[in-house]
Amino acid sequence: MLSENLKKETLANHQQLEKMLVVKMKSIRSPQDYVDLLQLFYTYFGGLETLIDQHINANELSDHAARRKSAALAQDIIDLGGQPLPKATGADLPPINDTLDAFAAMYVIEGSTLGGKIISKMMAQQLNIPDGKGLSFFNGYGEDTDAMWQAFKQRLDEKPKNEQEEAKMIHTADQTFAMFHAWITKQAA
Template identity: 55%
Template sequence: MIKNNLLEQLKSETLSNHQQLEKNLILKLKEMASLQDYLHILQIFYAYFGALEDQINQYIGADQLSDYAARRKTLSIKEDILALNGIVPEKATAADLPVIDDVLKAFGALYVIEGSTLGGQVISKMISKKLELATGEGLSFFRSYGEDTMAMWDSFKVVLESHANTQHEADVITQAANETFQKFKVWMEK
């Protein structure tokens, strides 16, 4: 019963934060006029997702999510930045991040990272149109799983819901997801 509710709870209770973040990012994408502007967006993602992933790695590995290694995003952001001759920034610090001190909170944060692959499909098209990155250089992060995106999302959701066996656990995951969205919005506005 509760298991089926986790995904609904996550979606509905993080909707407002998702919409605010989406609005901010779309604005940035609309204002983007040069490769330098795109690099800046990649640097924002690298610093926040990179630091977040380091936290998540302490609680989630192949035991908790069998294909976790294939899901890591920081390396692809770094490769995109380097492919476009940009500078790889420092990662964000603990003060800029949500508190991740157990596996449930790690899954809440990972929900936000994995979910970003869904928007990534729209975002990568916007970017490649605007900047004419025809050969796809510098787009691997936003393209993420490409045509496998829905399948990867569906299999992530199955594992995610297996980790919430009580309402309390579902609340902890949802709270961490919301904090991850909120702190990212603050980071993006910095």
């Protein structure tokens, strides 16, 4: 099944990225630090969504509009007193040439919702955010997060029609993780 193979084949780059993000999250001490973290997600995911939107719409994925993350990220940034930065473009993003690539990149974006509840609680406590402002991205789909993930994985598993298409999707997802890591490194320089 593609979703299981994606998890296995992208593990190294996924773990590298996750390790980097956990260090950043643990070092957050102010709302500005948190805005800086949100900007990393906004700029990269926002750029990805622009490319994904060229290949996926409601016909391909009925709840595609509800799965977009950049608007929630932008609102969180604004709620915390920041302004969204320009989105990543060009060579900073993996090539998204068709629906297979788009679904593979969405795998990375959708997967980011899974740890969101934990991160949201951590940020609320670290920054004393009692009203939830600035936490909509990490709150993801709330109580529906697991159901939304399962529904996405089911649709994802239907996409590849042969081994070559599956290999292509695995490659794109792996690149998406690796390039997000590179994007974060570049922004810190």
